[in-house]
Amino acid sequence: MRPSPQALVGRVARTLLVALVSIVAGTHALPAAAQATATTTGPQPGIFGFAEIALEGNGPSRQWLRMLELYAVERAEAKAGCIGGHCHVTAWLAFLDGLRGMPLAEQLNAVNDRINAAPYVEDLTNYGVADYWATPGKFFHRYGDCEDFAIVKFLSLRELGVPAESLRVVIVGDQTTGLGHAILAVYTGQDIMILDSKVRAVVPAANIAWYLPLVSITQGGWWLHAPAIAGGIR
DSSP: OOOOHHHHHHHHIIIIIHHHHHHHHSSSSOOHHHHHTOEEOSSSSOGGGEEEEEEOSSOSOHHHHHHHHHHHHHHHHHHTTSGGGOHHHHHHHHHHHTTTTSOHHHHHHHHHHHHHTSOBOOHHHHHSSSOOOOOHHHHHHHOBOHHHHHHHHHHHHHHTTOOGGGEEEEEEEETTTTEEEEEEEEEOSSOEEEEOTTOSSOEEGGGOOSEEEEEEEETTEEEEEEEEETTEEO
16 A cells, blocks of 8 residues: 555655755754754745745755766866766767757756666665765766766756756655655746656656655755645645
């Protein structure tokens, strides 16, 4: 029997949320400063109907920022012509150049198809650690797990000019498995479109009933998510 959303929140949140916030915050618990400055902000409507609690006291994850720093080096070397062995990145950037000027929907489909064609490889197999956020260079060389797929899609769309505030890497609880997963959410103004390593098509978030959002992150901030009810947060 599929667990109820309430049961899944109870089970997944207890086992995943502390660990996921640790990943995002770079600590082992939600920082007191972040708790004190939490506000219900963010693009509307909230993803999967959940309230979005912007955490302003701790900034984005150190792991996330380190990945962006390493990618900046990869990108510069790739732009200079495969310097540092980043020919995979050079080829990826050339692929993205071919998408420039296309409608956003076509770009989303092309990026999702290209990245989803890569094999899925667990971080323990790749790096010998439980969680590692790979740069595009590492992803195209060694592939990766769900958050690596989401990160490369995020950076693909940033390269195509989609604003960071329209993009979220979202850690979710999957009601079909009871496990954690990562997806990319794209806020288009009319819909929130989901790019998922498990799903071939790009689909509106409103069409997905099996994910419960826990944590999301972009270049400018990060959020916790909670079930929304009239007049506040459950």
